[in-house]
Amino acid sequence: MIKEICNHKNINRTLKDALGNTVSIATLISGTLKGNQRVSIKVSASNRKHKIFADADSMGNIRGYISDELLNVSIDNVDDLSIEELIGHTGCIQVLKDLGMHSIFTGITDMPNGNIVDDFSYYFKQSEQTDSFFSINMVYNDNNEIVLCRGIMAQLLPGAPTNLIDAIKETIFENHSILSNLGDNESLKEIPYLLFEDIEIVEQYPVQFFCGCSKEAFYPMLYSLSKEELVDAFENKKSMEIVCNVCGKKHSFSSQDIKKFIQ
Ligand SMILES: [Zn+2]
Incomplete structure (x- = not known):
């Protein structure tokens, strides 16, 4: 799905990283939604016209896109930028969760890390008081096309010791090669068991790109x-x-x- 969203656009690797990270995080958050709940994410760089959007619902319908202003500068001026330079020092994350029954939750935080992924851990701590950790692993081929994308979102349940999130972070960091390893779909199901000893898969569902335009x-x-x-x-x-x-x-x-x- 990430390939479908990012590869069809004539954008460089930094923008693919930024879009791929944002859409991956929206996708992971979709796993926490129920019924007709939806989430919309907006990542704004220091240049406020440079924005990345992602939407997801509880059915795993996902979409993501880049603002025209950011798309239009991509070819000439973004080529040598890292994702941190693209976001700059005053980026911000806005999250809108439509919880159904006319109940809407909005949160906004700054982006101290400037890399989107760690900024979302920061967002959840600041905005929802939840210890969280995100890891997004994208692998590119020689043509700068994404060939693989795997993401992890870890959140502590109420009452869990807070050092548990550090242990998860360390495990994922040390086993980075497992997450970046190309393999068949069968090996995908084994990955969680390779990372953690005492786990159980409670649910699996597909996610798909869905634009909804007409x-x-x-x-x-x-x-x-x-x-x-x-x-x-x-x-x-x-x-x-x-x-x-x-x-x-x-x-x-x-x-x-x-x-x-x-x-
Ligand atoms: Zn469309």
Whole structure:
């Protein structure tokens, strides 16, 4: 899923890391949601127009995207930046949890680490008073495409000793190679047992990329064109195409669609 979200975009590795980390964290949080609960994450760099978004629901429907302003600078100015330089010293994380029944929880924190992943551990400690640890492992091929992504989110249950989170962190750090090891799906199921002795898998479910965009949702964008442009397209039987920058899907408007719009 992370490959699908990150690889289709013409973005460099730093942006893939940033998007992949943000979407992975939203995906892991989706495992804590129930019923029709949803979570939306916004990571804003010091340059507030440079943003990364991710949404997830309890069914494992996930999407993620980068703001146009950040996408547009990617080719020339982001190439040599690390993720910390991209975020800068005054980045911030905003999380909106729609808990259903008109109950919405919002949290906002700064980003002392500037690498997104550790900043989310900080977010949960500050905003939800929960000791948490995240680890996202992405492996790239020679063409700078993501070939593997594995994530872990650890949170302590109430009453658990706080040093337990450090023990988990250390175990994952020491066994980093297991998480980055390419392997078949069968070995994926064994990974938790390779990392921890005394564990039990209580639930498994798939996650999938889901944008939810539709041609209808893009009709309002035709308002940004002048009437002359629309009439010209209709009279010359030209169709127009609008590309969703979340999923890359092309929505085509025929001259007949445009005629209806003009009328
Ligand atoms: Zn879309």
